[in-house]
Amino acid sequence: MEFHFSDNDLNGVSIIVPTYQEAGNIEQLVTRLTKAMKALTPNFEIIIVDDNSADGSEEIVITLAKQDLPVSILIRTNERGLSSAVLRGFEKAKYNTLVCMDADLSHAPEDVPRLAALIMQDEADFVLGSRYVKGGKIAGKWGLFRYLNSWVATALAYPLVRLRDPMSGFFAIRQSLLPKAEPFNPIGYKIALEVAVKAKPERMQEIPIHFGLREAGESKLSLKEQLFYLQHLKRLYQHRWKTLSQFFLFCLVGTTGLVVDMGTMFVGYGLIGLSFRYMRFLAFLLAATSNYQLNRMITFEVKKGQHWLKQWVGFLAASAIGFVGNWLVSVTLYDKTIFFHDHYLLAVIAGVMAGVVLNFFLSKFAVFESRFFK
Ligand SMILES: Nc1nc2c(ncn2[C@@H]2O[C@H](COP(=O)(O)OP(=O)(O)O)[C@@H](O)[C@H]2O)c(=O)[nH]1
Numbered sequence: 001m002e003f004h005f006s007d008n009d010l011n012g013v014s015i016i017v018p019t020y021q022e023a024g025n026i027e028q029l030v031t032r033l034t035k036a037m038k039a040l041t042p043n044f045e046i047i048i049v050d051d052n053s054a055d056g057s058e059e060i061v062i063t064l065a066k067q068d069l070p071v072s073i074l075i076r077t078n079e080r081g082l083s084s085a086v087l088r089g090f091e092k093a094k095y096n097t098l099v100c101m102d103a104d105l106s107h108a109p110e111d112v113p114r115l116a117a118l119i120m121q122d123e124a125d126f127v128l129g130s131r132y133v134k135g136g137k138i139a140g141k142w143g144l145f146r147y148l149n150s151w152v153a154t155a156l157a158y159p160l161v162r163l164r165d166p167m168s169g170f171f172a173i174r175q176s177l178l179p180k181a182e183p184f185n186p187i188g189y190k191i192a193l194e195v196a197v198k199a200k201p202e203r204m205q206e207i208p209i210h211f212g213l214r215e216a217g218e219s220k221l222s223l224k225e226q227l228f229y230l231q232h233l234k235r236l237y238q239h240r241w242k243t244l245s246q247f248f249l250f251c252l253v254g255t256t257g258l259v260v261d262m263g264t265m266f267v268g269y270g271l272i273g274l275s276f277r278y279m280r281f282l283a284f285l286l287a288a289t290s291n292y293q294l295n296r297m298i299t300f301e302v303k304k305g306q307h308w309l310k311q312w313v314g315f316l317a318a319s320a321i322g323f324v325g326n327w328l329v330s331v332t333l334y335d336k337t338i339f340f341h342d343h344y345l346l347a348v349i350a351g352v353m354a355g356v357v358l359n360f361f362l363s364k365f366a367v368f369e370s371r372f373f374k
């Protein structure tokens, strides 16, 4: 998916509203927005980006536009998704201040001028409507799970960008940052996070909003979206710290390998009573194969069609060499120093760490990202 942003130098505000099945909210949204915006500037437009809802939204917008309300609708039939809808709206926008908000009236139209004004008055390049700064509020009662969920999701994004509410879908941005931004990869829901990371605004502000209840229709946020979010985070981390985040995932996968290894031993040796020696070998092979598959899918995201068997052999070799490194380091430390001789478990840890690092770099450069194994 590619996006093209040319520089808009027209002074004013383009408000982008992604919609899917929001017919029941559009009229109120547009009339309240128009009233609120007129107090700030006569130069504004509302662009609804609808993914072919076919629920009467189009007719409603056409009727409103006929009443001289500055609204238009872009209907997409070949793409779906909230983030890409917003970016398509940004492409079409004609003014130099862009705002993105939900259609369901949980974002108050009356708050939009406050967001936009900070950009227009050159006090910020990115303004986030935030539920979690002082003065921010959330209507309705949230259960413990929802709080926890939101807190974890926010904390996971914090190293990427210092925002208190990166999950918010309510923000304003200076248009001129977009043409220079790094390519957007709009998966999932978190468009504010994607834009803040890729467009790198220098001056960011979070201002409190009262997050209301959805007026009509239903939320489209599902468990699937939450999984998309994890994938989105992974992409952003890899974008920022590629090798480091691969290493982190590699270690995580390694931990699951330990579980496979121990589970295999428990079943084969503990329950069935097979030979310990042979089981060690089998368990290693199973654990290494499961690590291989997970690293292939998650850590290095190998594309389909690349040679499974050849890479598998390469990965087993890398693991074996990693083990030799582990052995050499721990044995050398143990043999040559009094300290590690006395603290032999620390020698084991040092060996494991050396082995993991060696295994990682071999897997990365000599197997998964090497031409030879493709
Ligand atoms: N164009 C478009 N808009 C979407 C899509 N999914 C959600 N939206 C809109 O994005 C906004 C936020 O969605 P909503 O369901 O309210 O999510 P919630 O506030 O997290 O429950 C609303 O205006 C939706 O209509 C989509 O796939 N395409």
Ligand SMILES: [Mg+2]
Pocket (backbone or CB within 6 Å): 102, 104, 106, 214, 219
């Ligand atoms: Mg909503």
